[in-house]
Amino acid sequence: MKNGSNFVIYAALVGNMLVAGIKFVAAALTGSSSMLTEGVHSMVDTGNQVLLLYGHARSRRPPDHDNPLGHGRELYFWSFIVALLIFSLGAGISIYEGILHIREPQPIERPIVNYIVLGLAAVFEGASWAFALREFNHKRGGKPVWQAVRDDKDPTTFIVLFEDSAAMIGIAIAAASIFASVTLDLPVLDGVGSVLIGLVLAGTAVLLARETKGLLIGERADDMIIADVHRLAAEQPGVIAVNGILSTQLGPNQIVVTLSLEFEDALLTPAIEDAVNGIETRVRDTHKQVTALFVKPQTRAGYEKARKRLSESLTDA
Secondary structure, three states: OOHHHHHHHHHHHHHHHHHHHHHHHHHHHHOOHHHHHHHHHHHHHHHHHHHHHHHHHHHOOOOOOOOOOOOOOHHHHHHHHHHHHHHHHHHHHHHHHHHHHHHOOOOOOOHHHHHHHHHHHHHHHHHHHHHHHHHHHHHHOOOOHHHHHHHOOOOHHHHHHHHHHHHHHHHHHHHHHHHHHHHOOOOHHHHHHHHHHHHHHHHHHHHHHHHHHHHHHOOOOOHHHHHHHHHHHHOOOOEEEEEEEEEEEEEOOEEEEEEEEEEOOOOOHHHHHHHHHHHHHHHHHHOOOEEEEEEEEOOHHHHHHHHHHHHHHHHHO
């Protein structure tokens, strides 16, 4: 795991632990539904950071008998679980608590406590959000935000960034709903704030689940890496043509590549083996994240025939 991503997770973890504690204390003192919802939100986020750290640790385990290509997708699995937890626990409890408070509204006591706590929460969450945004901007370079999210093979940073963004929006909603509830003497608005926070969390969870699902089921490697592998293979002496490339992203720094190559007819087996070794060495020296590379000597006609058979078998299935 990169140091930047590591720091982002730990910063979010510490911030959410502090914020969750003070929010629950404030909710107990004032009886605010929105504040209780915010406490649950921060507690869920704390657990999510722990799961992301656990997923990173599991993904770095070496290959074994049952997992010969490693455990890289463990990170994608736990990232998907984080999205489900935000939806089920964060959003579900927030909406449930809000509905209860709408049905049986209770006046907020000592609202100044809530304002102080929300101010402190904004400072802690804002610091974590700033760290996550800085790391995300560093990784995305000049890409548009949504394109960078779709292309990112390490979901850690954008998950923390989206969580913290939802937290900042939640703090604003909680502050507005508490203020309106007290000023207008309408306690029901505090419950409405909880429901709105839940909807923000639900939207965030759906977005994160969508992005991590693609990584979990298997995405191709970055187009620039694939193009460079194609170039390196085509430049190898003895290679007539690169018929096709299949790639799968197993983890942030784990890519499996399969090449279909047509070699010169005059090449004997030892020469083909030397050519394959040359391609493998050059690819791994250039792209260390390519942890496994497989080469299949094949004519163009044979490659097209194999692709047709694969397409037919998938259609029949």
